[in-house]
Each structure stands twice: as structure tokens, then as C-alpha cells.
Amino acid sequence: MALEEGNLKSSVSTEEEIKNPNPNSKEEEEENDDDKELEEGKIGGGDGDATSSSSQVKAVTYQPHPLEHSWTFWFDNPTAKSKQAIWGSSMRAIYTFDTVEEFWSLYNNIHHPSKLAVGADFHCFKYKIEPKWEDPVCANGGKWTLTFSRGKSDICWLYTLLAMIGEQFDHGDEICGAVVSVRAKQEKIALWTKNAANETAQISIGKQWKEFLDYNDTIGFIFHEDAKKHDRGAKNRYTI
Structure with a gap:
């Protein structure tokens, strides 16, 4: 930009x-x-x-267009992960931006999900919020998740970023950030929020997200607390 x-x-x-x-x-x-x-x-x-x-x-x-919040891109390198490593220890902050021009300059020069290696996680979170369950802002939150076939999440990832940084959600203050996870057979985009117990806000965010992306499949919301206790066995608290 x-x-x-x-x-x-x-x-x-x-x-x-x-x-x-x-x-x-x-x-x-x-x-x-x-x-x-x-x-x-x-x-x-x-x-x-x-x-x-x-x-x-x-x-x-030159008059840059400032965003309401600053945002940070984070990358979890799959080659640095191991079963013995503490979760999130391989995650690194890449760059923080706070204008429209900076966003496009970064987005146009980074790999999109379809080009990332299997096992990679790429995050975009509000400045000073780490994409971890342990972060104080995220601790009581949860996440909505969308699932895509391998190599099919690029457009929805872009639209998710634009909706977030462009403050398109009615409950935008509830949003912490988003992550795209690349796996062997599928890709997932998760939208993290602050207060999982605030059902009204979470349902509103989930509905608007689906509308922005024109996504028709059912999506579910999992509390981080449940994910920590039950891992992959955690059940959806809300569905849309």
C-alpha cells in the first residue's frame, strides 16, 4: 500500500x-x-x-488511512513444532500494522493459505493480544470455526481479515482475532472472541461472519475452557 x-x-x-x-x-x-x-x-x-x-x-x-485498531500477524512454523514442545512455543509475531495501506502491502507479499506448508497456523490478532488460550483477553473466550477442502480457503481468509480490520461486526469489540490452520486434508479458519458466555454477542458474530463469506454450512462455537479440558472431544455450545 x-x-x-x-x-x-x-x-x-x-x-x-x-x-x-x-x-x-x-x-x-x-x-x-x-x-x-x-x-x-x-x-x-x-x-x-x-x-x-x-x-x-x-x-x-501522502495520507494513510488509519484503522480503528492495530493488528499483528503471527506465524506458527510447522517445521519448528514437535510433540515435546510446549504448545505455542514456536509461534512468532511477524508484523504489526495500523493502516489500510500497510495491510495491503503485507497481504500482497505473504503466502496465502493454499501456499502454506501442512501444519502451519497463520494468525491475525489485535495488537497486544496473543493467539493463545492463556492470554488474559482470550482466557474466557471461544471460537467459531469454518472448514474448507485443501487449498480452498484463500478468499474466505481475505474476507475474514477485511471484515475484522474494517470493523464490520456489530460486536467487533468481542473479537480477538482469526487464525487459518492448514492440515493435510483440510483448512480451517477460526474466529476467536473474548466472552464465550455472552451468547447474544457470539450468535451475532457467527451469523454476520457467515453472511460476509456467503458460507452455507453449519458452524459451531467451542469454549476455550472446553477445548483445554477435552481437546478434540470438546462439543459446540452454539451452532448456526
Whole structure:
């Protein structure tokens, strides 16, 4: 997300005196005077255009479009994971952005989900919120999850990011962030929220998310507390 800058310089022409080599020819002298006036007129017009264009260029200034919140991209490298490692220990903050231009500059230069290695997790969370159950903001929250065939989540991942950073949700303050997880046979996008017990807010977020993505399958909401206790056996508390 760069403006092209121009630097116009007006040229200055030095006028030379034109002497008539034949002082006895009055008609020829008048013709030379007419040619001289036309030549000066062209130069004058050119200078005027250059000055006007230069003023317009100087008036153009870089004005970034700030987002309501700052956001951080996180990457959990699959090659750094191991069964012995503590969950989340291989997760690293990549970059924090707070303007529309910064977002597009980053998004256009990073791998989309379909290009990530199997086992990778790519997160986008509000600044200072870590994508972990242990984070104080996330501790009492939960997540909605969408499932896709392998290589089919790119567009929905982009639309999820745009809806989040563009504050499109009615209960946007409840949202912590989103993560896309790439696995061998499928990809999942999860939307993390703060207060899992606030059913009204969670149902609203889930319904709007499906509408933004035009997603027709049923989705479920799992409390982080249940996920910690039961792992993959955790049941959906809400469904849409």
C-alpha cells in the first residue's frame, strides 16, 4: 500500500536580439517581428502549463488511512513444532500494522493459505493480544470455526481479515482475532472472541461472519475452557 512523485521544472529561455541583416527591407523586418512574437507566445504558454502542473503535484500529499485498531500477524512454523514442545512455543509475531495501506502491502507479499506448508497456523490478532488460550483477553473466550477442502480457503481468509480490520461486526469489540490452520486434508479458519458466555454477542458474530463469506454450512462455537479440558472431544455450545 506508494505514491508516484513527479518533479516538474519550468524551463527558462533566453531571448536573443534578432537583427535584420537587410535594413532596407521593411516587409522582411515585419515578418521577422511576427515570427518572434509567435515564438515568444509558445514559450510563455509552455511555462504557464509547467507552473500549473507543478502546483498540482506539490498539492498531492501522502495520507494513510488509519484503522480503528492495530493488528499483528503471527506465524506458527510447522517445521519448528514437535510433540515435546510446549504448545505455542514456536509461534512468532511477524508484523504489526495500523493502516489500510500497510495491510495491503503485507497481504500482497505473504503466502496465502493454499501456499502454506501442512501444519502451519497463520494468525491475525489485535495488537497486544496473543493467539493463545492463556492470554488474559482470550482466557474466557471461544471460537467459531469454518472448514474448507485443501487449498480452498484463500478468499474466505481475505474476507475474514477485511471484515475484522474494517470493523464490520456489530460486536467487533468481542473479537480477538482469526487464525487459518492448514492440515493435510483440510483448512480451517477460526474466529476467536473474548466472552464465550455472552451468547447474544457470539450468535451475532457467527451469523454476520457467515453472511460476509456467503458460507452455507453449519458452524459451531467451542469454549476455550472446553477445548483445554477435552481437546478434540470438546462439543459446540452454539451452532448456526
